[in-house]
Amino acid sequence: MTAPDTEFKIPFSRQDDSLPTTPLTREMYTSPEWHQRDLERVFMRRWLFAGHASQISRPGEFFTFELGDDSVIVSRTSSGELSAFHNVCRHRGTRLCEERSGQAKNFRCPFHGWSYGLDGSLKLAPKMPAEFDKKQFPLKRVWLEEWEGLIFLNLSPEQPTRSVAESLATIDLSAYQLPRTKVIADVVYEIESNWKIAGETFQECYHCAITHPELCRIIEPMTDLEEWEEAGTADASGEADYLIWTPDIGPGMRAGARTFSHDGQFVSKRLLGSGETEPPCAALSWFPHLGFFVQPDYAVTTSWLPASPTTSLFRSTWVVHEDAVEGVDYDVDNVIHLIDVTNEEDKELCRLVQLGVNSSGFDNSAPYQPQLEAPVRGFLRSYLDHVDADRTHILGGNR
Ligand code: FES
Ligand SMILES: [Fe+2]
Incomplete structure (x- = not known):
């Protein structure tokens, strides 16, 4: 992904906080x-809304969320937590999982067999040297929050400035x-x-x-x-x-x-x-x-x-x-x-x-x-x- 163009300008005039009066260009x-x-x-x-928590209510259930070039695995771990991580093997980048949803014990890379737990931790890296530290190479985390049974993801590398619950604090469901x-x-x-x-x-x-x-x-x-x-x-x-x-x-x-x-x-x-x-x-x-x-x-x-x-x-x-x-x-x-x-x-x-x-x-x-x-x-x-x-x-x- 390329860096955003910081020079670009919105191609029509607009007053600061006014509501736009016309469509975009x-x-x-x-x-x-x-x-x-x-x-x-x-x-x-x-x-971003990604799915309902009830879609992955049992340990091992997962679904994937696709946006642009990104794919995220959202899974229910064996301890019942929700977990989200990039669908990208830490070894050489292979996409791990192409299924839209399913049930898994782990996520095994089809290239060289590195295997990751439901929480994204690297469990197995065959034939890697003894000094290789698997703990250093878990799948990359994606921010996840559950609100009212809805699963939200945030792909920002930095911690989001506000949680979903804070943003939707006025809403009582x-x-x-x-x-x-x-x-x-x-x-x-x-x-x-x-x-x-x-x-x-x-x-x-x-x-x-x-x-x-x-x-x-x-x-x-x-x-x-x-x-x-x-x-x-x-x-x-x-x-x-x-x-x-x-x-x-x-x-x-x-x-x-x-x-x-x-x-x-x-x-x-x-x-x-x-x-x-x-x-x-x-x-x-x-x-x-x-x-x-x-x-x-x-x-x-x-x-x-x-x-x-x-x-x-x-x-x-x-x-x-x-x-x-x-x-x-x-x-x-x-x-x-x-x-x-x-x-x-x-x-x-x-x-x-x-x-x-x-x-x-x-x-x-x-x-x-x-x-x-x-x-x-x-x-x-x-x-x-x-x-x-x-x-x-x-x-x-x-x-
Ligand atoms: S790229 Fe995944 S194990 Fe090698
Ligand atoms: Fe409509």
Whole structure:
């Protein structure tokens, strides 16, 4: 990976903390240079949602997380801890594990057989001289934090300035008891657009009435969320952090709708939490790539990652209460239906946006709808704060 270009400037004028009023420029959505910059300045510095802790609940279970040229193994050790390390043999760099997920006793390099424990420690290095100290060559650690049953990774070489728990301290999800859930579906959508177009599309519902007929049977798409206008303001510590937390989106839902499902009624009989109360529908959006809808009966994480300058991977993962029984309490197709249909509709929108943005006919002079696209504007402000060479000092980094 090359060092970031500290000379580069954002190619349009902007006042310091103002919300952007227009989309980004064509090159920011299309060029290999911006793709690389986004990886280095955004994704290599932020906490990234990687998966649910329940996906690796037993010792030896693991999954891999891929971003750009990096691959990370996330595993559950024999003592039950979560562990994350680079998927790179310390001997000559071979990728250790190509499986997306699985169960392992150790990770053995296919080249010369160096073997690493579930915690990344080097256990075996055949024929190496007696003075070779295996303790000096564990797999390289990646920062990991579990929050509310969600696993976050941070690929920064330096210790992150803030933990996930500190960043999300204002959010109370205790009523849903999310650590007591299980994954019932995990779907990756290959999006033919830059990751920012995918992220922008996820943030707003200005398009919902036109694009999402099924979703609009449940929600009121034109709810004027004025409080979102200043969406995601940089916080007092000066660390840009787009974060929207709506603890009850009931006012934006149609009368009688209780959850995000085809008819607004519960799709899992065993509710989240204690089962005695009905927690509200809530929503979280956190820069750069996490959306989280939490309903009384199920929750779904959605995240998006850059794959190339003009493609991205959009992923949704659904959880229900760990005691819910398939075929009795829920049917997987019913649980995922509404969000899955909505994702497919957004996928097509993203493809069309990218086609237009690629064209010489695109310019970014038209303004956003100020209120309904305010979340997009907040998302982009955080983005610009991260990539702006003049403002990197506020991020605590020196790269
Ligand atoms: S490169 Fe892995 S053991 Fe040699
Ligand atoms: Fe949408």
